[in-house]
Amino acid sequence: MNGLASKNAPEIGGYPVGTVAHTRAPAKLNLFLELKARRDDGFHEIDTVMVPIDWCDELRIRRSTEPGIRLTIDWLPSRKVVAQRLGIDDDPKRSNDLLSIPVGESNLVSRALSRFIAEFNIVGGFDCELRKSVPAGAGMGGASSDAASAIACAAKLCGIDSRHPKLMDIAASIGSDVPFFLGLGINPMSAIRATGRGECLSPVNLAEPLHVVVIYPSVSLSTGKVYAASQVPDEPIDGSEIVRSLERGDLRAITRRMINRLSEPARILAPQIDEIIESVWRTSGITCQLTGSGSACFAIVRSPVQARRLANLLQATLGRTSSAGSGAVIVGTRTTQVPTTISIQ
Ligand SMILES: C[C@@](CO)(OP(=O)(O)O)[C@H](O)COP(=O)(O)OP(=O)(O)OC[C@H]1O[C@@H](n2ccc(N)nc2=O)[C@H](O)[C@@H]1O
Numbered sequence: 001m002n003g004l005a006s007k008n009a010p011e012i013g014g015y016p017v018g019t020v021a022h023t024r025a026p027a028k029l030n031l032f033l034e035l036k037a038r039r040d041d042g043f044h045e046i047d048t049v050m051v052p053i054d055w056c057d058e059l060r061i062r063r064s065t066e067p068g069i070r071l072t073i074d075w076l077p078s079r080k081v082v083a084q085r086l087g088i089d090d091d092p093k094r095s096n097d098l099l100s101i102p103v104g105e106s107n108l109v110s111r112a113l114s115r116f117i118a119e120f121n122i123v124g125g126f127d128c129e130l131r132k133s134v135p136a137g138a139g140m141g142g143a144s145s146d147a148a149s150a151i152a153c154a155a156k157l158c159g160i161d162s163r164h165p166k167l168m169d170i171a172a173s174i175g176s177d178v179p180f181f182l183g184l185g186i187n188p189m190s191a192i193r194a195t196g197r198g199e200c201l202s203p204v205n206l207a208e209p210l211h212v213v214v215i216y217p218s219v220s221l222s223t224g225k226v227y228a229a230s231q232v233p234d235e236p237i238d239g240s241e242i243v244r245s246l247e248r249g250d251l252r253a254i255t256r257r258m259i260n261r262l263s264e265p266a267r268i269l270a271p272q273i274d275e276i277i278e279s280v281w282r283t284s285g286i287t288c289q290l291t292g293s294g295s296a297c298f299a300i301v302r303s304p305v306q307a308r309r310l311a312n313l314l315q316a317t318l319g320r321t322s323s324a325g326s327g328a329v330i331v332g333t334r335t336t337q338v339p340t341t342i343s344i345q
């Protein structure tokens with residue numbers, strides 16, 4: 001028990017009941033993603049280089065005496081505004097899948113916290129407020145990042161060391177990308193190379209932050225379906241070259257070495273991706289690439305000013321030309337770090 005416990009609060013380890021941990025859960029981009037082999041357990045051996053970016057969900061977790069997890073979800077700045085940007089109906093009854101985030105055990109926040117409670121024999125439970133900003137099914141790892149943030153907040157609230165090895169086990173059991181967002185043992189870092197099924201991590205020191213424009217069309221893709229439609233190449237490309245370019249800060253070389261082996265299956269499942277890539281090229285002459293299993297794409301630019309300019313240009317063009325007749329969320333942002341700060345209230 002630490003010295004912050006109030007006199008009347010039940011002592012169940014860590015901070016007292018009622019304490020709230022608040023954090024921002026960043027999205028990620030895959031600058032490089034190669035498939036090395038298909039495994040017998042249904043997963044693929046991959047070689048990927050990921051960067052966390054400053055486009056974040058917000059998560060507040062409160063310790064409670066009541067067992068179990070209670071989760072509420074809302075969109076930032078509001079469901080209505082996000083629906084407008086995507087050119088979709090915001091009425092949950094006539095709903096579309098794009099804004100429907102599962103509550104209950106299929107939400108990775110709930111799943112991660114349930115595992116956490118079981119692993120550490122925690123007395124009581126957690127009340128969670130998740131405010132989504134990162135689109136789902138975008139290849140930006142929103143759900144994985146939320147889960148990692150939930151684990152990190154719960155550990156802090158319960159007085160468990162952030163480097164406790166069980167936290168990594170819980171993370172890996174929730175999803176291949178969750179260990180990356182937990183940032184364990186590589187604290188703090190700006191990029192990471194992940195191998196295995198995504199859980200073997202080694203830090204990459206970016207020479208300088210990268211400025212990016214991210215474009216999310218009104219379509220979400222299932223990671224499992226995209227992997228299922230993918231092909232492992234006969235001669236996979238190695239990620240070491242792009243790692244060297246990132247560490248040198250050579251933007252031209254970085255852009256030249258970016259690849260995503262999941263692009264092909266994702267483009268077949270969602271033709272909007274081609275439209276985005278072509279539109280960015282036509283507008284700016286800059287290479288645009290899919291992140292993860294899609295559907296979001298990104299372009300690396302030289303400065304925040306160029307990011308703003310390109311984002312504005314794309315906002316005008318993509319809305320008009322989209323074959324789906326719908327909008328897109330376009331954000332100019334930059335790389336950030338994981339893990340992010342957790343504040344205690
Ligand atoms: C493609 C990537 C690239 O960073 O990101 P996203 O597009 O999901 O953000 C990841 O490999 C996704 O990791 P994650 O989203 O955690 O996937 P998981 O829940 O572990 O797996 C979902 C499904 O994708 C397939 N899968 C996932 C990871 C992997 N290395 N090989 C696979 O074949 C499996 O069929 C698995 O059942």
Ligand SMILES: Nc1ncnc2c1ncn2[C@@H]1O[C@H](COP(=O)(O)OP(=O)(O)O)[C@@H](O)[C@H]1O
Nearest residue numbers: 106107108136137138139140141142143144146
């Ligand atoms: N906290 C969460 N936020 C968003 N989606 C979630 C969450 N928990 C579970 N999901 C489910 O996981 C799916 C994939 O989530 P996400 O990580 O956003 O996509 P991706 O794997 O493409 O990066 C969503 O479509 C949704 O059904």
